[in-house]
Amino acid sequence: MSPQDYEVDVRPLSIEDGGGFIALVPELPGCFSDGETPEEALRNAYDAIGCWMEAAHEMGRPVPEPRHDRRAAA
Template sequence: MNPLDYEVMIRPLSPSDGGGYLAVVPALPGCKSDGDTPQDALANAYDAIACWIEAAEDMGRTVPAAARAAA
Protein backbone atom coordinates (compact mmCIF):
# COMPACT_ATOMS: atom_id res chain seq x y z
CA MET A 1 0.00 0.00 0.00
CA ASN A 2 1.25 3.40 -0.96
CA PRO A 3 0.98 6.20 1.64
CA LEU A 4 0.50 8.71 -1.18
CA ASP A 5 -2.80 7.02 -2.09
CA TYR A 6 -4.46 8.06 1.18
CA GLU A 7 -6.45 11.26 1.56
CA VAL A 8 -4.89 13.68 4.04
CA MET A 9 -6.89 16.58 5.48
CA ILE A 10 -4.84 19.57 6.63
CA ARG A 11 -6.04 22.41 8.83
CA PRO A 12 -4.33 25.22 10.70
CA LEU A 13 -3.83 24.89 14.43
CA SER A 14 -4.68 27.80 16.70
CA PRO A 15 -1.87 29.59 18.53
CA SER A 16 -3.19 28.09 21.77
CA ASP A 17 -2.64 24.63 20.24
CA GLY A 18 0.93 25.54 19.31
CA GLY A 19 0.32 26.90 15.81
CA GLY A 20 1.36 25.18 12.62
CA TYR A 21 -0.83 22.68 10.81
CA LEU A 22 -2.54 19.41 11.66
CA ALA A 23 -2.76 16.58 9.11
CA VAL A 24 -5.37 13.85 9.64
CA VAL A 25 -5.85 10.65 7.62
CA PRO A 26 -9.59 9.88 7.80
CA ALA A 27 -9.26 6.28 6.52
CA LEU A 28 -6.78 5.30 9.26
CA PRO A 29 -8.14 5.79 12.79
CA GLY A 30 -5.76 7.80 14.96
CA CYS A 31 -3.34 8.49 12.12
CA LYS A 32 -2.35 12.13 12.25
CA SER A 33 0.68 14.38 12.29
CA ASP A 34 1.57 18.06 12.25
CA GLY A 35 4.11 20.50 10.89
CA ASP A 36 5.10 24.15 10.76
CA THR A 37 3.77 24.52 7.20
CA PRO A 38 1.07 22.66 5.26
CA GLN A 39 3.83 21.00 3.24
CA ASP A 40 5.63 19.84 6.41
CA ALA A 41 2.37 18.50 7.83
CA LEU A 42 1.68 16.57 4.60
CA ALA A 43 5.18 15.08 4.45
CA ASN A 44 4.95 14.08 8.12
CA ALA A 45 1.50 12.57 7.49
CA TYR A 46 2.90 10.33 4.76
CA ASP A 47 5.52 9.08 7.23
CA ALA A 48 2.75 8.49 9.80
CA ILE A 49 0.70 6.55 7.22
CA ALA A 50 3.64 4.26 6.46
CA CYS A 51 4.17 3.62 10.19
CA TRP A 52 0.43 3.07 10.76
CA ILE A 53 0.28 0.49 7.96
CA GLU A 54 3.43 -1.29 9.15
CA ALA A 55 2.13 -1.50 12.73
CA ALA A 56 -1.28 -2.77 11.62
CA GLU A 57 0.30 -5.45 9.44
CA ASP A 58 2.66 -6.50 12.26
CA MET A 59 -0.37 -6.96 14.53
CA GLY A 60 -2.29 -8.88 11.87
CA ARG A 61 -4.93 -6.18 11.53
CA THR A 62 -6.71 -5.23 8.35
CA VAL A 63 -5.47 -2.05 6.68
CA PRO A 64 -8.33 0.02 5.24
CA ALA A 65 -8.13 0.63 1.53
CA ALA A 66 -6.89 4.01 0.40
CA ALA A 67 -9.66 6.36 -0.63
CA ARG A 68 -9.71 9.94 -1.78
CA ALA A 69 -12.62 12.34 -1.68
CA ALA A 70 -14.35 12.92 -4.99
CA ALA A 71 -13.11 16.07 -6.68
Protein backbone atom coordinates in the same frame (compact mmCIF):
# COMPACT_ATOMS: atom_id res chain seq x y z
CA MET B 1 -1.02 0.85 -1.97
CA SER B 2 1.23 3.68 -0.82
CA PRO B 3 0.89 6.46 1.77
CA GLN B 4 0.22 8.98 -1.01
CA ASP B 5 -2.94 7.04 -1.98
CA TYR B 6 -4.70 8.20 1.20
CA GLU B 7 -6.59 11.44 1.64
CA VAL B 8 -4.91 13.84 4.07
CA ASP B 9 -6.79 16.78 5.56
CA VAL B 10 -4.42 19.64 6.49
CA ARG B 11 -5.78 22.32 8.83
CA PRO B 12 -4.23 25.25 10.70
CA LEU B 13 -3.78 24.89 14.44
CA SER B 14 -4.74 27.71 16.75
CA ILE B 15 -2.09 29.62 18.65
CA GLU B 16 -3.46 27.99 21.83
CA ASP B 17 -2.72 24.58 20.28
CA GLY B 18 0.82 25.60 19.37
CA GLY B 19 0.28 27.03 15.89
CA GLY B 20 1.42 25.36 12.70
CA PHE B 21 -0.71 22.79 10.93
CA ILE B 22 -2.22 19.38 11.65
CA ALA B 23 -2.60 16.68 9.01
CA LEU B 24 -5.35 14.14 9.64
CA VAL B 25 -5.86 10.86 7.77
CA PRO B 26 -9.61 10.16 8.05
CA GLU B 27 -9.40 6.60 6.69
CA LEU B 28 -6.83 5.45 9.27
CA PRO B 29 -8.08 5.88 12.85
CA GLY B 30 -5.61 7.75 15.04
CA CYS B 31 -3.28 8.55 12.15
CA PHE B 32 -2.20 12.19 12.11
CA SER B 33 0.85 14.42 12.21
CA ASP B 34 1.73 18.09 12.25
CA GLY B 35 4.24 20.60 10.94
CA GLU B 36 5.17 24.25 10.86
CA THR B 37 3.88 24.63 7.28
CA PRO B 38 1.12 22.81 5.36
CA GLU B 39 3.78 21.14 3.20
CA GLU B 40 5.71 19.89 6.24
CA ALA B 41 2.50 18.60 7.85
CA LEU B 42 1.66 16.69 4.65
CA ARG B 43 5.17 15.17 4.39
CA ASN B 44 4.99 14.15 8.04
CA ALA B 45 1.53 12.66 7.48
CA TYR B 46 2.88 10.42 4.71
CA ASP B 47 5.53 9.17 7.16
CA ALA B 48 2.81 8.60 9.78
CA ILE B 49 0.72 6.64 7.27
CA GLY B 50 3.68 4.36 6.54
CA CYS B 51 4.21 3.76 10.26
CA TRP B 52 0.47 3.16 10.78
CA MET B 53 0.44 0.57 7.98
CA GLU B 54 3.56 -1.16 9.32
CA ALA B 55 2.11 -1.36 12.84
CA ALA B 56 -1.18 -2.74 11.52
CA HIS B 57 0.68 -5.47 9.61
CA GLU B 58 2.77 -6.36 12.67
CA MET B 59 -0.41 -6.69 14.76
CA GLY B 60 -2.16 -8.73 12.08
CA ARG B 61 -4.79 -6.06 11.52
CA PRO B 62 -6.16 -5.12 8.11
CA VAL B 63 -5.15 -1.89 6.43
CA PRO B 64 -8.18 -0.16 4.89
CA GLU B 65 -8.01 0.40 1.16
CA PRO B 66 -7.95 4.08 0.19
CA ARG B 67 -11.46 5.27 -0.59
CA HIS B 68 -10.28 7.29 -3.55
CA ASP B 69 -7.67 6.26 -6.07
CA ARG B 70 -5.72 9.52 -6.03
CA ARG B 71 -3.55 8.35 -8.93
CA ALA B 72 -6.62 8.23 -11.20
CA ALA B 73 -7.40 11.85 -10.32
CA ALA B 74 -3.90 13.06 -11.21
